[in-house]
Amino acid sequence: MPLAIECRQLVKRYDGKPPVEAVRGLDLQVEQGECFGLLGPNGAGKTTTMEILEGLLDATSGEVKVLGYHWGQHDHDIRERIGISLQETKLDEKLTIKETLTLFRSFYRTGITPDEAIRRVSLEEKTNARIGKLSGGQMQRLAIACAIVGDPQLLFLDEPSTGLDPQSRRQLWEVIKNFRATGRTVLLTTHYMDEAERLCDRVAVVDHGQIIALGTPQELIARLGGEHLIDFSLSDDSPALQGDELLQLPSARSVRRTDATYNLAVETPHLALPALLNFLESTNRSLAHLTTRHATLEDVFVSLTGRNLDEATDV
Amino acid sequence: MFDRQHSPLWQLVISRVRLFLREPAALFWVYGFPILMMAALGTAFRDNPQETITVDLVGIPVESPVHQALAKDQRFKVVESAIADSTKRLQYGKTDLIVQADPQSADRPQFWEEPRRTESRLARYAVEAAIGRQQQSDTAIYEVQHLSTAGSRYIDFLLPGMLGMGLMGGGMWGVGFLVVDLRVRRLLKRFLATPMRQRDFLMSIMISRMVFSIIDILVLIAFGYFAFGVRSQGSTWQLLIVVLLGAVSFSGIGLLIASRARTLETVSGLMNLIILPMWVLSGVFFSSERFPEAMQPVINLLPLTALNQMLRGIMLEGATITSCWKQATLLTVYAVVTFTVALRIFRWK
Numbered sequence: 067m068p069l070a071i072e073c074r075q076l077v078k079r080y081d082g083k084p085p086v087e088a089v090r091g092l093d094l095q096v097e098q099g100e101c102f103g104l105l106g107p108n109g110a111g112k113t114t115t116m117e118i119l120e121g122l123l124d125a126t127s128g129e130v131k132v133l134g135y136h137w138g139q140h141d142h143d144i145r146e147r148i149g150i151s152l153q154e155t156k157l158d159e160k161l162t163i164k165e166t167l168t169l170f171r172s173f174y175r176t177g178i179t180p181d182e183a184i185r186r187v188s189l190e191e192k193t194n195a196r197i198g199k200l201s202g203g204q205m206q207r208l209a210i211a212c213a214i215v216g217d218p219q220l221l222f223l224d225e226p227s228t229g230l231d232p233q234s235r236r237q238l239w240e241v242i243k244n245f246r247a248t249g250r251t252v253l254l255t256t257h258y259m260d261e262a263e264r265l266c267d268r269v270a271v272v273d274h275g276q277i278i279a280l281g282t283p284q285e286l287i288a289r290l291g292g293e294h295l296i297d298f299s300l301s302d303d304s305p306a307l308q309g310d311e312l313l314q315l316p317s318a319r320s321v322r323r324t325d326a327t328y329n330l331a332v333e334t335p336h337l338a339l340p341a342l343l344n345f346l347e348s349t350n351r352s353l354a355h356l357t358t359r360h361a362t363l364e365d366v367f368v369s370l371t372g373r374n375l376d377e378a379t380d381v
Numbered sequence: 382m383f384d385r386q387h388s389p390l391w392q393l394v395i396s397r398v399r400l401f402l403r404e405p406a407a408l409f410w411v412y413g414f415p416i417l418m419m420a421a422l423g424t425a426f427r428d429n430p431q432e433t434i435t436v437d438l439v440g441i442p443v444e445s446p447v448h449q450a451l452a453k454d455q456r457f458k459v460v461e462s463a464i465a466d467s468t469k470r471l472q473y474g475k476t477d478l479i480v481q482a483d484p485q486s487a488d489r490p491q492f493w494e495e496p497r498r499t500e501s502r503l504a505r506y507a508v509e510a511a512i513g514r515q516q517q518s519d520t521a522i523y524e525v526q527h528l529s530t531a532g533s534r535y536i537d538f539l540l541p542g543m544l545g546m547g548l549m550g551g552g553m554w555g556v557g558f559l560v561v562d563l564r565v566r567r568l569l570k571r572f573l574a575t576p577m578r579q580r581d582f583l584m585s586i587m588i589s590r591m592v593f594s595i596i597d598i599l600v601l602i603a604f605g606y607f608a609f610g611v612r613s614q615g616s617t618w619q620l621l622i623v624v625l626l627g628a629v630s631f632s633g634i635g636l637l638i639a640s641r642a643r644t645l646e647t648v649s650g651l652m653n654l655i656i657l658p659m660w661v662l663s664g665v666f667f668s669s670e671r672f673p674e675a676m677q678p679v680i681n682l683l684p685l686t687a688l689n690q691m692l693r694g695i696m697l698e699g700a701t702i703t704s705c706w707k708q709a710t711l712l713t714v715y716a717v718v719t720f721t722v723a724l725r726i727f728r729w730k
Contacts, residue, residue: 121574122574145574145575145576152570155567158568171387173576
């Protein structure tokens with residue numbers, strides 16, 4: 067069975083003064099049946115990469131194979147087998163959901179019925195509603211329905227849950243999980259770490275047009291050195307801490323500081339925590355705040371780039 | 382059997398038709414506006430066979446021969462007035478001519494006319510003749526026959542022009558604006574990501590355009606017939622073919638304009654740049670022959686001029702497509718060239 071996606075040394079350069087390299091030599095292999103996440107801040111090159119894989123943009127250089135086919139040679143075959151949801155597509159507001167899906171279904175040789183697509187995204191009650199009347203979450207689910215009505219082997223989702231409320235996001239995740247359960251492949255981009263952790267088997271962290279880390283969400287978190295994080299801040303009159311001092315603590319693996327908060331990654335919290343408290347007391351420092359939590363992909367991103375995901379919008 | 386559910390072309394066309402019918406404002410602009418315009422122009426410029434000539438008399442005594450000559454002629458409406466008022470009335474077109482007594486010679490009054498208004502000059506000739514007949518009663522009075530063929534009124538001239546204008550606007554806006562709107566909304570890109578054939582997409586736009594244009598034309602023709610009694614002298618089938626040829630040519634131009642434009646502003650600007658000169662030059666509201674001889678070769682190369690000439694030829698003179706072969710060829714060339722270039726440079730991605 068061919069790989070769902072295989073690309074090597076993918077480069078996309080936009081001409082201009084100065085020329086912008088959105089993708090700089092990206093390698094990617096996605097197995098069939100897996101849910102793969104491209105993770106990174108806005109402007110990291112995720113959407114550009116997606117659009118090249120979807121056949122909507124031409125790469126400047128590099129090799130791309132989708133489901134074993136090359137773009138430029140078997141475009142029609144690929145398009146029969148993939149489904150996509152773009153960012154910010156504005157469907158015709160005056161058409162109903164059923165009419166829109168019937169239209170999209172007619173483009174594919176094989177596929178599921180429009181009613182079945184509506185059922186899979188749980189929009190049965192809105193079957194004959196006009197698109198202009200739908201909420202943001204319903205619109206996103208309709209976009210996915212349009213993507214799966216051709217019964218694709220591979221589904222591309224670009225930022226599927228951006229701008230949705232928590233309940234709509236969970237509904238959307240259900241839809242994606244159900245699609246995966248049928249053994250199909252999903253490639254999604256997101257800049258939400260929790261989304262990637264919930265949905266993805268493997269994740270590639272993209273920054274400045276390159277993959278800077280690749281693995282299962284657990285592997286990436288483990289690469290921090292510790293799966294647990296102790297976040298704390300000191301009272302105003304306490305002297306500041308040096309990172310080295312904290313790394314002396316038992317099982318401490320890494321330390322970062324954002325504003326007044328220290329994030330200490332540790333392997334075994336029951337050893338590290340008493341030691342930390344002792345150390346602070348012996349050096350006449352007092353705590354203003356302390357929590358412990360599991361590390362997230364957000365921490366991975368920050369430790370890899372030194373930037374928070376939300377603020378890392380520079381290209 | 383034809384499977385409508387799974388025919389992309391059918392689905393694309395039916396979607397366009399649905400969208401069109403569900404946009405009441407667009408329906409008004411496409412169908413209501415030309416009718417209102419035609420109703421207004423047809424009423425304002427209706428030909429009035431019993432037209433009266435208003436003549437202001439200044440200082441002419443009632444018993445004078447001039448006054449009597451004008452008063453007994455049914456065509457004149459005589460108004461006695463002071464010179465200050467009358468010059469204003471002449472200026473604003475409320476009267477056609479002023480006849481003022483000349484203190485030096487009692488039976489030879491002075492005339493005031495507005496030389497730029499045809500009505501004013503005609504009024505002077507009529508008054509001169511009436512006074513002449515009064516003075517020399519042996520002047521012959523000619524019998525006049527009225528030409529009453531249909532097709533000689535302004536509304537008969539206007540209707541084919543409105544059809545041409547409708548075909549131009551519908552074709553260019555209907556195709557050009559639509560395509561750019563789909564591009565801006567990224568729907569073009571979304572369609573491209575499916576196995577939809579580009580040919581089906583473009584065909585669907587053309588087919589729906591033909592349908593809308595034919596309805597547009599039928600509505601205008603029906604309105605012209607029922608409101609003003611306008612009839613076509615030529616063959617209905619030939620008229621239909623010319624209508625379709627016009628719709629195709631202007632759709633091609635619309636598609637060409639839209640083939641690379643990225644924003645609605647760009648496409649609107651380009652559209653207006655092309656449409657507005659043709660509204661004026663191509664003989665929609667008045668004959669394009671009114672422009673100087675030197676401009677005629679250029680005017681005759683405009684697609685709307687060719688279309689209007691063919692529509693008028695068929696509707697007013699009973700001409701055929703073969704007798705208008707030059708215009709037919711020109712429109713065909715426009716259609717073929719614009720489509721070919723548009724498809725070559727079309728920006729799908």
